[in-house]
Amino acid sequence: MVDNTRGIVAMLASVVVFIFNDALIKLAAENMPSVQAIGMRGLFATLWCALALLATGTWRKISYAMHPQVMLRSGLEAAAAIIYLIALFQIPFAIATAVNLSMPLILTVLAVLVLKEDVRWRRWTAVGLGFAGVLLVIQPRPGDINGWTWVALTGTCLSACRDVVARHLPPAVPTLVVSFSTAITVAIVGCIWALIEGWQPIDARAWGYLVSSSLLLAMGYQFLVIALRSGGEISVMAPFRYSSILWALAIGYAVWGEVPNTLALAGIAVIVGSGLYILHRERVRR
Template sequence: MPLSQNARGAVMMTLAMGVFTTNDAFVKLVTPEMNVGQIMFLRGLMTTAMLLLLARQAGLLRDIRQMLHRKVILRSTFEIGAAITYISALAHIDLAVAATILLSLPLAVTFGAWLIFKEPVGWRRWSAIMVGFVGVLVVLRPSPEDFVPASLLAVVAVFFTAGRDLTTRRLPPALPTLLVSLFAALTNTVFGAALILPFGGWSPVSGTALMHLTAAAVLLMAGYQTIVIAMRSGEISVVAPFRYTSLIFSLSLGFYFFGEQPDAYMAIGASLIVASGLYAFYREKRRASPLACATEPRVPH
């Protein structure tokens, strides 16, 4: 039996969180050996090669000019910003902490939809956004003795990623997902190459690091595909909450690869972020339902 659009979106979002988080773990493993630009370039080069091969087999290269659609370019610009800031953050903070901060993404998407696209947001969802922001502050531990400045880079990455996701929702339906992914990988590769010297120059690549980056490239290719499919499938209020599965993946991988132990700050902060995000989605679903429209016609929630 074929999956419904909502079920398909939920499955794809869960897969996307799994592969993206595992990619993050492999990237974090190589950050002691090479800089952000070199990581983006090498990983992007392999990802681009694989996507080019898939696009050729699918017969999409004859339509490659579709990649130059202005919304695809804008989406890739956000993608580049997210890659630079998030990889930089991973080099200095725990994987689970970075992933927990990224859990606030759905709230940032709601804020961006209000700010850019003038979508209505009621006081209940504004309250949820504020609670989520408090959760981020708890994770950041903004006290002089505990605060890690690099964690702010993960916060910036949240807003870049929100811009990417908002743009993804507005891509032309006929535009092949594979071409969107290919353009993102290609532009990340080019910008990564440009950043190698400013970020400290080329470093020798060990065999282990190359294997880690190869695995990261395969996972990134899968992530590009699944996140675009997820964001273009089903209702966002149903699909987006499955982002929170990334917490399960990040805690497991952080413990396995780096021996990370979540503390009370992260547990409390993550709980606030997840609870506020789920409530915001609940209010969005209520607002969009026929019953909500009939009983609350004047007040956006």
């Protein structure tokens, strides 16, 4: 029987650091173009990963960054980020968030079709209920859905494919090398796009947000790759991405004074309940 505990813990850790990273990059982007913020964040994340490679001696295996599967994952990461960002500029944040949080459903489908995991009706039900809880929290309006929604879905599908590719990375490839390759690819794409769009000056506060955000991004890359390479089932780990909406609500209240309504609170209960049920089923199976 597969033990998914390590993968779940790493997935939850990645969710925490990624959501705080998103909050910081949102603050930074209030004073500069979003794509410029993403490119600069990628540059600093590359720096943190490079320092970690030097400190651990893993730099000796940096040639693995040119491994076809590592390059494929990095390319998918950059493409997913850019495509999703383009859509985000065109549709309401709630709609984009709903589409992005459909990833656990997409990953569960890919786990069945590509990884041949055995996903039974209880797990499908828990995944579906978790997504229903997300919709209760963000409450998207049907009238806001348009062609750009499908563009956002394309970015989300690419992110799911990225995670499946990470599952098949050779064991010899260090996780730090994967994180470094991902960070530098996103940095290059983001900065080139920002230069084409028009570079703008960055103030001291924005620099602080970018540096802090990049450190969390580098940590998030590590935790996510650890989760996907843990040997656990993706169809079990994926639904724990829903917990990001809980952190988003907490940060939204603390930073921007956003208070969830009754439907949102009900959605939180559904999300927590689905996650606890998956943990319970894992305990029963073992």
